[in-house]
Amino acid sequence: MNFEFSEDVTAMRDEVNRFLTNRLPTGAVRHQIESGAMLDRELWQELAAMGWLGASIPEAYGGAGLGHETLCMIAEELGRALPFVPVSSSIFLASLAIQDYGSDAQKQAYLPGLADGSRIGAFALAEGNGDPAPESAGTSFAAGRLTGKKHPVFDGAAADFAVVAARNADGGTGLYIADLAAPAILREPLATFDLGRPAAVITFTGAAASPLPLAGDWSAIARLLDQAAILFAFEAVGGAQAALAMALDYAKSRYAFGRPIAALQAIKHKLADIYVAIELARSNAYFGAWALQADGPERPAAAAAARLSANDAFFEAAKENIQVHGGMGFTWESDCHLYYRRAKQLAGNLGSARYWRNRLIGRLLAQNETEAA
Amino acid sequence: MDFSDTPDEAAFRAEARAFLSANAVRKSAQSRTYRSRAFTPEDVALSKAWQATKAAAGFAGFHWPKKYGGRDGTQMQAIIFAQEEENYLVPPGIFNQGVGMALPTIMSCGTPAQANRYARPALFGEEVWCQLFSEPAAGSDLAGLRTRATREGDDWLVNGQKVWTSNAHFSQFAMLIARSNPDVPKHQGLTFFILDMATPGVEVRRIKQISGTSNFCEVFLTDVRIPDSQRLGAIGDGWKVAMTMLANERHTVGQAEGPDFDDIFRLAKQLTLDGQPAVNDSAVREKLATWYCQSQGLKYIRLRMQTALSRGKTPGPEASIAKLVSASKLQDIAAFGVDLLGQAGAVMDPETAPYDAWFQHALLYAPGKRIAGGTDEILRNIIAERVLKMPPELRLDKDIPFNKIPAGLR
Numbered sequence: 001m002n003f004e005f006s007e008d009v010t011a012m013r014d015e016v017n018r019f020l021t022n023r024l025p026t027g028a029v030r031h032q033i034e035s036g037a038m039l040d041r042e043l044w045q046e047l048a049a050m051g052w053l054g055a056s057i058p059e060a061y062g063g064a065g066l067g068h069e070t071l072c073m074i075a076e077e078l079g080r081a082l083p084f085v086p087v088s089s090s091i092f093l094a095s096l097a098i099q100d101y102g103s104d105a106q107k108q109a110y111l112p113g114l115a116d117g118s119r120i121g122a123f124a125l126a127e128g129n130g131d132p133a134p135e136s137a138g139t140s141f142a143a144g145r146l147t148g149k150k151h152p153v154f155d156g157a158a159a160d161f162a163v164v165a166a167r168n169a170d171g172g173t174g175l176y177i178a179d180l181a182a183p184a185i186l187r188e189p190l191a192t193f194d195l196g197r198p199a200a201v202i203t204f205t206g207a208a209a210s211p212l213p214l215a216g217d218w219s220a221i222a223r224l225l226d227q228a229a230i231l232f233a234f235e236a237v238g239g240a241q242a243a244l245a246m247a248l249d250y251a252k253s254r255y256a257f258g259r260p261i262a263a264l265q266a267i268k269h270k271l272a273d274i275y276v277a278i279e280l281a282r283s284n285a286y287f288g289a290w291a292l293q294a295d296g297p298e299r300p301a302a303a304a305a306a307r308l309s310a311n312d313a314f315f316e317a318a319k320e321n322i323q324v325h326g327g328m329g330f331t332w333e334s335d336c337h338l339y340y341r342r343a344k345q346l347a348g349n350l351g352s353a354r355y356w357r358n359r360l361i362g363r364l365l366a367q368n369e370t371e372a373a
Numbered sequence: 374m375d376f377s378d379t380p381d382e383a384a385f386r387a388e389a390r391a392f393l394s395a396n397a398v399r400k401s402a403q404s405r406t407y408r409s410r411a412f413t414p415e416d417v418a419l420s421k422a423w424q425a426t427k428a429a430a431g432f433a434g435f436h437w438p439k440k441y442g443g444r445d446g447t448q449m450q451a452i453i454f455a456q457e458e459e460n461y462l463v464p465p466g467i468f469n470q471g472v473g474m475a476l477p478t479i480m481s482c483g484t485p486a487q488a489n490r491y492a493r494p495a496l497f498g499e500e501v502w503c504q505l506f507s508e509p510a511a512g513s514d515l516a517g518l519r520t521r522a523t524r525e526g527d528d529w530l531v532n533g534q535k536v537w538t539s540n541a542h543f544s545q546f547a548m549l550i551a552r553s554n555p556d557v558p559k560h561q562g563l564t565f566f567i568l569d570m571a572t573p574g575v576e577v578r579r580i581k582q583i584s585g586t587s588n589f590c591e592v593f594l595t596d597v598r599i600p601d602s603q604r605l606g607a608i609g610d611g612w613k614v615a616m617t618m619l620a621n622e623r624h625t626v627g628q629a630e631g632p633d634f635d636d637i638f639r640l641a642k643q644l645t646l647d648g649q650p651a652v653n654d655s656a657v658r659e660k661l662a663t664w665y666c667q668s669q670g671l672k673y674i675r676l677r678m679q680t681a682l683s684r685g686k687t688p689g690p691e692a693s694i695a696k697l698v699s700a701s702k703l704q705d706i707a708a709f710g711v712d713l714l715g716q717a718g719a720v721m722d723p724e725t726a727p728y729d730a731w732f733q734h735a736l737l738y739a740p741g742k743r744i745a746g747g748t749d750e751i752l753r754n755i756i757a758e759r760v761l762k763m764p765p766e767l768r769l770d771k772d773i774p775f776n777k778i779p780a781g782l783r
Contacts, residue, residue, distance in 0.1 A: 001375075001376065001377075001378065001379070001382065001449075001676065001679045001680055001683045002374060002375040002376075002680055002683070003374055003376070003673065003676035003677050003679070003680045004374070004677065004680050005374070006374075069374070248761055248762075248763070251763070252762075252763070252764075259764070260764055262763040262764055263763070263764035263765075263766075263767070265754070265766070267763075268753065268754060268757035268758075268761075268763050269750070269753040269754075269757065271757060271761055271763070272752075272753040272754075272756040272757045272760075272761065273753065275756055275760060275761060276694050276697060276698060276756065279670070279674060279691075279694055280666065280667060280670030280671070280674065280694075280698065281670065283669075283670045283671075283672075283673035283674045283676075283677060284666060284669055284670050284673060286374075286673055286677070287669065287673050289374070290374045290376075293374075301665075304662075305665060305666045305669050305670075308662055308663075308666050309666040309667075309670055312666075354655065354659075356662075357655075357658050357659060357661075357662040358655075358658065360662050360665060361652065361658045361661055361662060364638065364665070365642070365652065368642075
């Protein structure tokens, strides 16, 4: 029995942790998002130079070829430190889509740039409110051209290209790569409450795009969402852990009624419950990491369980971190809000809890029928 | 990550399977029983015989030293055997308190003569043990116990009342903690004893629980005479002995038994709401997804703990998490199972209520699971203090003599 990450993988996590802790002292992320930039480009290049952006990209395409478990650990640390960089859009979504569904030429063309940070990818699925669904794509692809409007596209303004979900001539849904500097593409910024994850509206009016040949139908997109959900779950676990650590630090140093508020049972029990929620989420995420690597029939349910429990734990930790900080937590400078915002951004990106609960229960029902048959 | 056994573990698992298939009947879908009931005398006799069979074959006392009949093995072996035994129809286990807790404590805190006298009969199922710990006025605050032990020559005279004692009505021996000195602060005045339950003055009464069943007893001790040779550890060291014993308890992960995700999922597939399977209802799905996430999370927490054990490390606070989460989950699942049945939810007739009225029974015993073996509140304190390093609770009685501590009516 070995249900822990290998020493190599945890050593990588520690290294990322040390780097980000030193690189981003308190307030650094806040100052970045106040700057009006689309990302912290300097940090982005540093992450690329460390080889972390390309951690799970095969060596043949300019990556480090370390596998998905390493990427999970990196995701957890990014969730903890909240750096203002588009890793989730560029690596967890765009890169994985190309790695799994792209032609060799597409991989040659895009993956080395994603790994070395010279190119940023975005993932354009949503078209306004609602959850991912096969029939939801109003955007269409015909004769090499995309037409339609995608929003929100997270990191869409910073991206060089986007992987776009669109309906093809047969009425199925496929994935298409579009270079965003090309003609017939209009990008407009879209205000969101997570200032570290800026979004855009992208309008395609007959823009050139090339299909990812192996993304034949909706199931390819659903599968990509499962993979990303596991990585996003690690982000949420890291964020939840950071919010809990903040709340603990504050509660131990803040005195009221003659003792630290951490001595009050109302605070102790609140934070004990959050710790428990995080440990359950972490354990589900660990199984998710195994399922991400193994690519077997367990993956959809593992992804849904990891995502649902991580998002719940993260929001609980983020909102109670503000509560434990009292009035101080409600200030801009406290940074508590950064986790509060990110928790809800993560909970909606890739679809609502309702979508993932339906995917989970639907999957379990299908498994049951298979076993009964 | 790798879910398979190490070569040593795999070899042991094969050994365990061979033993079980030769000595017990494998469970089938039909052999499932739902109801939790009190042990009958037949259950006790069958349990003793099964324990003897296991001990003779070396499948009991896994981490006991060989000189006491144990295996000198690992915690992982105990876990693997339990996993395999789970697949067979075997009598209920009534030996955890003796083999798992009392005897390891006697081995580390008692005299060699005591360990020699009690080890083998416990291991072979000849003698059953119980714990005389909790009292009507000492539950979570165990150190506030009031049962008095007074020295009389070579004996101790014990008077008091113990409660929530599992198995007391068929136990031969008990681990007893009593107050030997009320003039010192509460943790300092306690002493531990080995009590022969057949001693005059020991009276056992069954407790009728809210479910109507009787799994527990109360034990009245009136002028019970215990020879000093039956004292366990030094006079006044009772709290230390109790902590040793509870540390042994923490090795066994406390997961509340009863209907779990698979069971409520099955019920939701079978029942109809508004002309559709209940499992299609989004309110039902929300609950199901939550319990799935909890059950899976606990399963993988257990695997993380086993990984630590498998590598020879001491597991952390996972047992507290499992107990805290699973008890409330059980209560919620039971309550929701009853809700799903609508107007017939309260029906307990095993002929009509699904799964022999399992959800209804669980609803009635679930409250006890959130209290026994550490209340939800104490577990949250443990997690907050030991894991999150938050300050301990204020203890107003810590440094004053026991007999000066204010006491309420209950």
